[in-house]
Amino acid sequence: MANGKPAVSSIVKRKSSDQQQLPWRPFKDRPSGIWIDETVARIKETAQPELIDSLFRNHIPKDAKFRVLKHLITVDGRKRPEADNCPCPMCTPNRFLTGSLVWFYELHCCAFIGNCCANDDVLAEAEKERKWRDRRDTEETYLLDALPLVAAKLTVLEGLKPVALEAVRAYRKFRKTLPLVHDQLRKMKHHHSGQLTLTEIIRDESEENDDYFGPAGFKGRGKDGIESRDHTFGTFSGHIAVHRDYNPTKELEDIHRSLLSVAAGSYNQEALDFIVGMTEKQRHAAVVIFRSVEEKIVNFRARLQDLASFYTRENAEKLDQFFTDKLNSVYYKVEFTNYRSGPVLTFKRGSNTYDLVRGSWAEKLGFDWPSSE
Structure with missing residues (x-):
């Protein structure tokens, strides 16, 4: 009583x-x-x-x-x-x-x-408790599925290191060998969403009669009195290739660290024992980290696939039209060749020839990522 x-x-x-x-x-x-x-x-x-x-x-x-x-x-x-x-x-x-x-x-x-x-207070408290327990159950179930897969995921990451390293080399060769091309394509990505665009000056009214008005359809007279029109050559593929700094090796290292931050040396023990020893804060953080790992590996694969799309015949044809046009101050003839070792984009100017070799890494992107589903 x-x-x-x-x-x-x-x-x-x-x-x-x-x-x-x-x-x-x-x-x-x-x-x-x-x-x-x-x-x-x-x-x-x-x-x-x-x-x-x-x-x-x-x-x-x-x-x-x-x-x-x-x-x-x-x-x-x-x-x-x-x-x-x-x-x-x-x-x-x-x-x-x-x-x-x-x-x-x-x-x-x-x-x-x-x-x-x-009453409202009791029901609100009861509902709060239910939501907390539902989240706990969901997180525990997620971890019970995720923890046993950590060792297998670490093995996959280890096998992807050569793939990432070879892709970095291909990317850096492009950036270092053809800096003007790399810079111009990066500007196309930033200013035109990747659409290859050259602007032709129709009339500069600072040197002409102020009474002139250009034909309809041209860009109107701005404050500087210049009329122009754009010439487009399609949208190039492989935008990741023109990033200022792309490093899939670092992405792999980040994923590896994330997995170990949750289960360093503990993924070999019974998942249930490991989860029981977690505080609520640790459990929630572990779920957030594991889910971010899943998102990161998807992005890792997608960016490599995007880089591989730069080395295609269709892309080479668009780049050739763009860089050989009379309006382009950066002149290069672009050719595509598909060797047994993989596709190659060749940039030629005068007697100078620059080969961008894709490499075999792009053929290894169909890796199986361990999943409980």
Whole structure:
């Protein structure tokens, strides 16, 4: 007895001595998600929660504390034999059609109650608890699937190191060998979204009669009195090739560090034991890191595929038209050759020839990334 009031459990026991109690299944701990889903489905299917043996269907005190397992479950009243409402174990029969499946953690039982039996504060607290537990269960399930795959993922990352290193060499050769080409294409990417564009000056009115107006369709006279028009040659592929600094090797190292930051030396032990030893903050951080790893490996592959798309015949033809046009101050003839060792883009100007060899790394991007799905 506390504050002159008998405990909830003593009230239930006294009630049980006064009348016959219906059987129920005890729950000392929060029931599993499987049981919750099955019970909710059965409530909706039968529309008679009072016939479900695992639920507590006897009287429950109004002040009994509970936690929401599933909120706002609506029963089809047309399925009920008497076309009445569901009985609420906390108040009266024929009470509600929309209620909540809850767990009374002090009474060790679950029940389907009407929303009318929980005041706003209690329901809000119960809902908060439910959301917290749902997130915990989701995170624990995710980690149970993810942790056993860490060792296999580290093995894949190790095998990708030569791929990343060869791709870096191809990228850096382009940047160092043809800096003017690299710079101009980077400007095309930034200013024209990769569309190869050259601008022709139609008339500079600073040197002409101010009464002149150019033909319709040309860019209008700006403050500087210049009229121009753009010539386009299509959009080049492989935008990653013209980044100022692209380093897939560093991307791999970052992914490797992320995996080890969560499970350094612990991925070989039982995942459940490892998760149990985590604090809530550590568990949430681990999930965030693992999910970021999945996003990073997708981006790693996508960027390499984008780099490989730079070394194609179609791209070479667009680049050739662009760099051989009379409006382009940077002149190069671009040719494509597909050797047994892989495609090569050749840039020629006068007697100078520059070969950009893609390499075999692009043929190794179909790697299998371990997944629980």
